[in-house]
Structure formats: structure tokens, C-alpha cells
Amino acid sequence: MDKKNEKGEARGKGGTKPDKPEAFLQVERVPNFNLLPKNVKRRVYALKRLQLQSGNIEAKFYEEVHELERKYAGLYQPILDKRREIVTGAVEPTDEECEWHSDKEEDELADDLQKKAALEEKQADSASAVDPKGIPDFWLTIFKHVDMLGEMLQEHDEPILKHLQDVTVKFSEPGQPMSFTLEFHFEPNSYFSNTVLTKVYKMKSEPDAADPFSFEGPEIVDCEGCKIDWHKGKDVTVKIVKKKQKHKGRGTIRTVSKEIPQDSFFNFFNPVKASPDGMDEDLDFTLATDFEIGHFFRERVIPRAVLYFTGEALEDDESFEEEDLEEGEEEDLDEEGEEEEEGDFDPTKDPPPAECKQQ
Secondary structure, three states: OOOOOOOOOOEEOOOOOOOOOOHHHOOOOOOOHHHOOHHHHHHHHHHHHHHHHHHHHHHHHHHHHHHHHHHHHHHHHHHHHHHHHHHHOOOOOOHHHHOOOOHHHHHHOOHHHHHHHHHHHHHHHHHOOOOOOOOOOHHHHHHHHOHHHHOOOOHHHHHHHOOEEEEEEEEOOOOOOOEEEEEEEEOOOOOEOOOEEEEEEEEEOOOOOOOHHHOOOOEEEEEEOOOOOEOOOOOOOEEEEEEEEEOOOOOOEEEEEEEEEOOOHHHHHOOOOOOOOOOOHHHHHHHHHHHHHHHHHHHHHOOOHHHHHHOHHHHHHHHHHHHHHHHHHHHHHHHHHHHHHHOOOOOOOOOOOHHHHHO
């Protein structure tokens, strides 16, 4: 499911909506609605009730889409398991599995460059005394390639993420509230004892009783992280600050240590919680960003990991952005062109009279 094009994508909304009792019957936003004949207004209300019924059916549709996602997740799983085995070095792919023919690569490289590249590759192989296991730093490289994730990444996170073996998504079971869980699988390391770190995104697929016409499909409404069992002195989400304190009476000085929060990717597992009383703009933005990242992992990074590793998926994402930008630029140019046409004149002809200029 493409994040950019699929109508049914999960949307994250931070904050709370204002109380709008019987909002589905209110039509004050329509200019001069009250001037319509009473019978016409009654029919509009009838149409709005039909629209409400349509929204409820749409909600059921998305629930079934979620069930399909859960079903097909089982079909994808053997492929994703094999990917993990190759990345971690648990399995060495066969020569047949490694065959890959790229016309694009051959077209871009001339024969002499191909020979040079082959020679350099051979020299690199011979210079390397140790054959690396699997694909080193596979997920760390992906994190660095993706701007959204790279912004969360700190230098002290990188040694830990070298131990990340896989990122997977699990959907809620039938009969359970709609949700999906991101699972980050780590090999044993010296930083924490967890083998899996999880982030649960809770979703809703039903019209809001206070504002039913705002429904556009499933939305993420909350998320829950997990407790990281850090080894002593290894918690990168905090840093130790030492301060000197002077005793007022005796004048002696002592040094005290205090933990203060610091930026880290692993704060991702301790998310901001939505408040029923509402939040300020910064917290609301943080929560919405968290939802967006969760959705991006689920829809893009996990199913297309190798393409983010090679950078090919980044080219696709950039092409979407460039296309949107070009469309916006064309609109601006059109508007400017219209303005120029209105004020267009031929400098070889007589200038317009003064009274025209004043007009």
C-alpha cells in the first residue's frame, strides 16, 4: 500500500477535537442556508443522514482491509524471514539466488569502466582478510539514508543499532481493537538485555460521534512503547551531569551526579501520550510526527528495506516530491503569466494616457 496514493492509509492526529454535539445536523457553515425554504432544509438534513450511513459503511470497509492486511502479512512472512537470515548471515544465498541483471547499470558504465570496477572489486576482496557476515550495518544504513529517521539518530545510537537484526510489523488479531506493532529485533549486546523492542500503534476506524464527516479512513489515535532494560551506565537516553554543592554552614563542597534526558533514537520507545485535556502545539506536533514515523516504517521501510539500503527507494520518494514541486511551480508561473498579460503593452507604441495610468 503506497503511503502517497492509498486513500486507506492510517493517519495520525494529535490532540483532541472540540465538542460538537449533533454536528452532523449543523449547517451554519453554508452561506444563507437559513434562507432556504423549510422543505429544502429538511431534504438537506435527510442527505446528511444518508452521508452518515455511508460513513459507517466506509468504516466497515476499512476494517475488512485491515483483515486483508493481516492475511497477506502471513504470505509475506517467509520472504521476510529469508531476508533476515541473509542480512544476519544465518544463511548464505545460492549463486542462483544472487543472480541479478541490471540493464541500467550496464548502460551507465562503459566497457573500460566495467573492467576497472571489476578489478577494484577483486582487489578489495583480496585485501579483506575477513569475510563479513551477512550484510553489516544493514538497518543502520537504512536509518541514515531516510531523512525522517536520520533526524532521530544520534552518534551514541549508532553502535547500538549495529546490533539491530530486523524490523517487523504485526497486526492485531481478529476480534481485537485495530492496531499494529513494530518489533525491533536485536542480537545480544552490551547495552540492554531486551532481544525485542516494541512500539504499538492503536488505530480507530469509525466516524467520530462529535464530527462524523471528518472520517477519511483509519487513523492512529495512540501509541505505547516498551521498557528498555539498560545495562548499568549504558542508557543513551540520559546523560550524567555533575554539579558541585557548597554546604551553607560548614562550607564544605561535595559533587553530586544527576541524570538529565538527552536526544536519542531510543526515545522512540518512550512516546508522548495524548491527553484528553488537549496539548500545546509542540506536543501535538511531536505526537503527530511519531504517528507518521510509525506509519512510514509499516508502509515503506519494512516491506522495501533493501531498496532503502541501496538508495533506490529514496529516488522514488524524491521523484514524488519533485513532481509535486513542479506542479506547484507551474501554477505560480500561470498566475504570474496572467498578471503579465493584464499589464502587457508594446513599448514601440505610444504610452497610455495619464488618466489610464491613474485607473
